[in-house]
Structure formats: C-alpha cells, structure tokens
Amino acid sequence: EPEVTQTPSHQVTQMGQEVILRCVPISNHLYFYWYRQILGQKVEFLVSFYNNEISEKSEIFDDQFSVERPDGSNFTLKIRSTKLEDSAMYFCASRGDQSTEAFFGQGTRLTVV
C-alpha cells in the first residue's frame, strides 16, 4: 500500500540552527501539507502546497519557515533558525484531489536544545 514517508524520524538540533525535514508524498498526489503537534497539544496546520506554490499558510508559518518540492518527489520543510518552541512532531500529508482523504506520514520528532 502506498504511504507517505518522512525522514528523519527524530532530529535533535541546537537553537539557532537550520533544519530540513523531508517527506516523500504518495506518487501522483497533488496536494501536500505540513502539520505540527507540540507535545500534549492538538495537531496544528502549518502550510498547504499545490501546483508548486503555497496555497494556504497559518500564522505559525512565519518567515523562518519555507517549503519546497525540489525534484517532483520530495517535499521539504525548512526551519531557518530554530527556537526552543519549534520542538514538536512534524507531520507531512498528501492527497490526490479535493475529494479524497489525506494520508499522513509517521512524523519527524524535532527537539531543539
């Protein structure tokens, strides 16, 4: 069964460092998303991406965040200068079209120290 793959599963980084979280969505899917879940809290939307551009973003997704689909298969989330409060589980999701459900990856646990 096709699945969304995220790497790494766990990343520890020093405050102020840049991190790139990687995702391989299900092939032939058109819509891509990043969500995050701070420990003990609910899942929050960060950004959606369609047709090689951001289609929607939340207030959380400020200038330190960026997304890219560099090669037609990977979908990355970059955090330029990490803060302690960026520590969370980051989930990538994809879906085929507007009538289908979203599939989630297993998440990347980011710990900023």
Add this chain to the structure above:
Amino acid sequence: KNEVEQSPQNLTAQEGEFITINCSYSVGISALHWLQQHPGGGIVSLFMLSSGKKKHGRLIATINIQEKHSSLHITASHPRDSAVYICAVRYYNTDKLIFGTGTRLQVFP
C-alpha cells in the same frame, strides 16, 4: 471561530465493550475525518465523511450535517484499539484540516 470539540477526552473500556466517541463542529464543512494516533505518534486515517455513514470492520463513523455532529463507534473493542482518536474537519473555502484535541481510549483485557 471554527472549533472542533471532542468528547470524552479520556475513555477506558473493558474488552468487548461498544465504544462511542463524539465530535462537534461550529459551521459548515466540506469533509470530516476520523484519525487514529498510536503512542509512537504516527497518524492513520480511518474515515473521511461528508454525509451519512461509513463502516470498516469493527469501526463505524456517522455524521449528521444538520446537527454538525459526528460519532465514531467501535464494536467489540479490543486492547489493540487503544490509541488516541482524533476528529478533524475541512471547512468550506479552505484546504486545511482543523483538528480536535483527541480522545484517549484505553481498552483493558
């Protein structure tokens, strides 16, 4: 404000019991999702609904559009059903999912 409310927050059950988890939302939606999150953190999609009822194995999801309410039922619950069950909605004119806080279910043998 577009909110998603779930109840109960925590639920314990004996193996074999019938489980119901409820979700309510505030305005019209294009779709509602039920998701499962295991202790490792990964999220699995169980159902996507826009009307009526869906069934998959021992899981049943229903939605009442007029009352802005959905339920997830688990028949003949089993310890392996222990997880956090999350309701998430997609409102009209937006592509994002708004998540509820989840219901933590523990099923004991």
